[in-house]
Amino acid sequence: MNVKHSPQNTERWDDWGWGGPKNINKEGMFYERLDGSRNGTLALAKSFFFPTEDLWFGGVAVERLNRRSLQYRVVSRLVQVCVFRWAGRACSRASSRWCRYNWEYATVSVAPGEAMILVLLVVYLCCPSVMLVAVPVVGDFLLVAARGLLLIVVFVVVVEVVLLSDVSQDAGVSLNQVTCLGISTQRSTFTTWHKDTGKTFHNFITWKDIRADGLVRYWNNSYKMMVTMRLVWALQHVESLKEAASQGHAMFGTVDTWLLYRLTAGRLHVTDVSNASATGMYDPFTMDWGSWALQLFNIPGDMLPKVCDTAANFGVVDPRILGTALAIRCSMADQAASLFGLCCFQEGDVKVTMGTGTFINLNTGKTPHASVAGLYPLVGWRYKDEIVYVAEGASNDTGSLVKWAQQVGFVNTPAESAEQALSVKDSDGVFFVPAFNGLQAPINDYQAAAGFIGLKPTTSKHHMVRAIxxxxxxxxxxxxxxxxxxxxxxxxxxxxxxxxxxxxxxxQLLADLIEIKVERPTSTEMSVLGVGFLAGLYSGLNYIFI
Known part of the structure; x- marks a missing residue:
């Protein structure tokens, strides 16, 4: 595989830089062959399937909606999928309370009253002035009530509108010209569902969920971030899941497994090694689900997905979703994907991802690392006959601290934090303990609390921001x-x-403290680039231009 770098697009510290990708963005990435043909791989960002308030409504004035905006296209697709199709079925089944929109692998139901709320929402978003004059109180009500309804159809809408429209338009191609799809997802977040109906037993239980803390303390604090204890908690407290699991009708999956299950119309119940190894139930030394863990915690083995290579034949997207049977050739955990995207291919290469939390990953080559200080061994990727292991350490609070500083009024925007920190020569002796969720390796104190130390009359807001x-x-x-x-x-x-x-x-502070070079690519969405690389490699794209 020949990768072309562009040093002129690199931001650097210590007068040295890495030529990172110049076109990658959070919507996805199209990679051209060097011979000029338009076939390539499409990388699917994890944010597609987890819309936030900021993505859909936050900071967007409804009155300024235009035909090219994301909101307009989402609303348009909602009209087609949710109103026209569901309303048609409702008319044909007037005697039934429910109106159904069925796929082979899932049934999405909506009551006629809910459909009416959706209609009002569409009117409100497209014609806000008319709606607010006619029904002054409806606007606020809709923004609250419709969120739950939007989640019912967001899978269809986001895939069809964002993936189909934004990415293909940005790349200047149609989906028929795309070779394959790669998926990068958050790790250690899972759900369970019924094998026959596909209905979930509960919402996603995320990697930060603390409801299983009692079990963690009872068994082993090192399982704090792993799926294992939270799955045990769910099996004990979700009655429908408990019953289905006892009958062999329950299925378990992290985010990647759930997406693959839905995208392939329920044909696949699989995960890749990078996601499996982050659950705490997968043994990276034997490369299989740990029988000791399943027996110890009484977890039914038949509910777990099959573990595949990171780059593999994951089937095709059901053509009813995108209009074409797009091949899926890579599924990868976000941290492993960013390690690959940053070209950390050699043993000893290190990368640091600073997002909501901080994750430092060391490529340990063919040998998994056994730690006593809070690091943990993971599988980075398995491609054909090659297995690459990773040693990882984590700090749960990073971006969440900057967001908190904004919420309490220390900064107006996260971008201002650097300016405020540089406006003072030091922190005036103030230190901050970044422990909203305890302190991880090497301290490993999950009861540690956040706080400022060294406040004095001369301390200003800028000093506190710098300390953070x-x-x-x-x-x-x-x-x-x-x-x-x-x-x-x-x-x-x-x-x-x-x-x-x-x-x-x-x-810059990190480079000064560790006294080595720190490289940052122009774009920081490296997990998307990583899955694009691997999906392209598996599909035979030997030349990728970045």
Missing amino acids: LESLAFRVVQLYDTLQQEAGCDCSLIRVDGGVSHNDFVC
């Missing part, structure tokens, strides 16, 4: 020192990505 940002870099240094002590890591550079890596102050 400094704490983020200090935690990375702690994790890096642990890698050095445990794994003998002695690299000459660190590659960084993630939203917080946009902060120049944090990156």
Whole structure:
């Protein structure tokens, strides 16, 4: 595989940089062959399937809606999928309370009253002035009531509108010209569903869910972030899941498994090694589900997905979703994908992702790393006969701290934090403990609490902001020192990505503290690039231009 770099597009510290991808963005990436043909791979960002308030409504004035905006296209598709199709079925089944829109693998139901709410929502978004004059109170009601309804159809809408329209338009191609699809997802977040109906037993239980804390303390604190104990909690507390599991009718899956199940019309119940190894139930030393874990925690083995290579034949997207049977050739956990996207292919390569949390990953080659300080061994990827292992350390609070600083009024926007930190020469002796969710490796104190230390009359808001940002870099240094002590890591550079890596102050401070080069690509969405690389490799695209 020949990868072309573009050094002129690199932002750098210590007068050295890595030529990162110049066109990658959170909507996806199209990779052209060097011979000029238009076939390529399409990388699917995890954000597609988890719309947030900011994505759909936050900061967007409804009155300024236009025909090319994301909101307009989402609303248009909602009209087609949810109103016309469901209303037609409702008319044909006037005696039935429910109106159904069926696929082979899923049934989405909506009551006529809910359909009316959706109609009103569409009118409100497209013609706000008419709606607000006619029914002054409807606007606020709809924005609250419709969110739940939107989640019912967001899978269809986002795939068809965002993926089909945005990515293909940005690339200047149609989906018929796309070779394959790659998926990058959040790890350690899971759901369960009924094998026969596809109906979920509960919402996603995320990697930060703390309802299983009692079980974690009872068994082993090292399982804090793993799926295992939260799945045990769900099996004990969700009655419908407990009953289905006892009858062999329950299916378990992390985000990637659920997406593949839905995208392939229920034909696949699989995961890849990078996602499986982050559950705590997969043994990276034997490369199989750990029978010891399943027996110890009484987890039915038949509910677990089949584990596949990271780049493999994951079937095709059901043509009713995108209008074409698009091949899926890669599924990968976000941290492993960003490691690959940052070209950390050699043993000893290190990358740091600073997003909601901080994750430092060391490529340990063919040998999994056994830690006693809070690091944990994971499988980075398995491609054909090659297995690459990763040693990882985490700090749960990074981007969440910057967001908190904004919420309490320290900064107006996250981008201002670097300016405020640089406006003072130091933190005036103030330190911040970044422990909203405890302190992970190497301290491993899950009861630690956040707080400022050293406040005095001369302390200003800018000093406090600087202390917060400094704490983020200090935690990375702690994790890096642990890698050095445990794994003998002695690299000459660190590659960084993630939203917080946009902060120049944090990156420069990190380079100063560890006294090695810190590289940041122009775009920081490296997990998307990673799955694009692997999907393209598996599909025979030997030349990828970035």
